[in-house]
Amino acid sequence: MYPEHLKYTRDHEWLRDDGDVFVVGITDHAAELLGDVTYVELPQTGTIVRQGDEAAVVESVKAASDVFAPVGGRIVAVNTALEGRPELVNESPYRDGWFFKLEDVNTIEVDALMDVAAYRRYVAENV
């Protein structure tokens, strides 16, 4: 249920290397824990974030949670479709439900993130 080619964080964000940019979203495990997503607050494009910065907010019926920058970088695009259809986070967490795109990322931080096997283990140990 977790795509093979992504990197993962302990806060359940995923990071995808698209060549020119890195795409960030939350895993279906995180979406499942949140329940029905009702609102997403996205960062401003152009913002420079450090690893672990609060970059976005995701609200569900139950609660509000922060989405952290998995790695440092510059935000070059945000998924404005989530403003009208936040439910995309539940319906399509790895495709249409992405949050933002990063450039100029810190590649050392990227390499240190969990791969799918490590993330799968991490989720299994933390349920």
Added chain:
Amino acid sequence: MRHTPLSEWHEKNGGKMVDFHGWALPLQFRGIIQEHLHTRGAVSLFDCSHMGEFLIQGAESIRLFDRLVFCDVLGLPVGRARYGSILNERGGIVDDVVVMRVAEDELLVSTNAVTQEKVANYIAANVPGACNASKTTAKIDVQGPMSGHAMRRLGLDAIDPLQYYTCCKTHWRDTPITISRAGYTGELGYECFVPNDLAEPLWDSLLEWEQVRPAGLGARDTLRLEMGYTLYGQDVDESRTTLEAGMGRFIHWGRDFVGRDALCLRGEKRDYPFRTGIRSKSRQAPRAGQEVQWKGEVVGVVTSGTYGPSVGCGIGMAYLPHQLAVPGMELMVGPRAIPVETAQLPFYRHGTCRC
């Protein structure tokens, strides 16, 4: 954890189980929003067996119980139900209850789960003949505009004459049960009080109609909040008087009841915060415990907040000073300063409960 007669059913049928004040209950089945909308449009079942039930029998016990609640119980006609609260001497809310006069000499009192032990002791101390039927009684709420048909399909025609906040005793499968036309959703609905071993057969039989679906605590909360109904332990408790909670209109003043004198004193001063609806300008929701700010000053606290699926925005309730407890005041909520405005309750005005 305590189990209702239906806890096992919920677990087997996809319920996402949570610990609700020590009870194993489903937060949701398919999803809170789906269940919410299904209740507004069709009919949902809610397992409320964790709630308390007390039987008060005989004229003397009824007279003693009448003194414990702010609404008139002695004058309650047979077959009618009334919302009320049990107050302490300071006017604080010990529990909110629904009192049903199921017979001339018998009351059925429905109470909250979280207060059960406290209320059981309080009632036992003040009404010696009262019977605590909580452990042997299951409660199934059938809620939604199609709930009448769902009940009639099971031969429960006794609901036909029931108006909003009325009740009756009837039989199902040769077993006596009590049904009230009430609920916590704002929709047409029925509350079925049945012996534990009848809970699963009744639940299963109701679900045989494809329009009927199970719903969890999550949808129950969003539905009640859209209606501006309070949740005990969150919006009201012993530290809040019934006047602060905005329940003054339910009080029958021309009689003696515990807490009356304290309320009379407070009522004259009107120096207390007042439970007020707040509506977000977006889908961002206020959340319980967040501070409310007005012109940069903290003026109150949010007691309940969520996204309202049928109103399409964040909604909540907060205790605010009198001058701000009027519709249309612009406020900020929480650390991210979500803009909200005070709003008249209920938020949702198309409910079918009185139809």
